[in-house]
Amino acid sequence: MSPDKYIVEQSTGLKDANGNMIYENDILCFGRMWLEGDEYDPREEDHIGLVKYCSDSASYVVDCNKQIFPLEQMCSFDGYSAQGNVHTNPELLEVQHD
Template sequence: MWDKQMKVYDVPTEIHIDDGGHITSVDTYHGTLTDGNFELEQLIQFKGSKGDEVYEGDIISYGSIWCEGDEMDPHEANGSGPVIYDENMAGYAVEKNMMLADVVLEDGYEVIGNIHENPELAEVVRNEDD
């Protein structure tokens, strides 16, 4: 969970939900956060190349090799971007370019930051795509 006020990750110890199903506050090891001062993030089942857990919003760098046409014609591309949930693909993707499962299964990758602590990395990725 990202604490927007302290600008750090924290571990929730208790989550308070109202009758409408909305999270009203979260107790953490460092105190209580109210709605709007935190962002819950999904832990994804994959781990980075250094064994670190991958969360939604992490920025990963990856390499990719693929073949085109009927013949073996390998091409290599490198990329990076934030891990996001893509509703159209019904899964996690890297900046809507590649399914995260494909990156994990076929390519080398590593977590290089996250959108909260390293927003400049996400911005660099967006500028490279323009």
């Protein structure tokens, strides 16, 4: 086994809305916190962020254009899901800057 060929991703221990395990460097797509109940609200918008480990708080966070969300709070966001990761889908992060 050649360690230079592989990038090891740490599991966060949490799953997205689809039941998929979330790993460090995954790219998450999520809506705004529900403003009124759990139904669609046109004031909600989609966000994309990168899962990172924050050593200051010893926890995982989602970096969304320098706005930091604790990963544990993702369960209160609308339809959060892992879309890919920074190594195989870096173009997903570029979408947020268009």
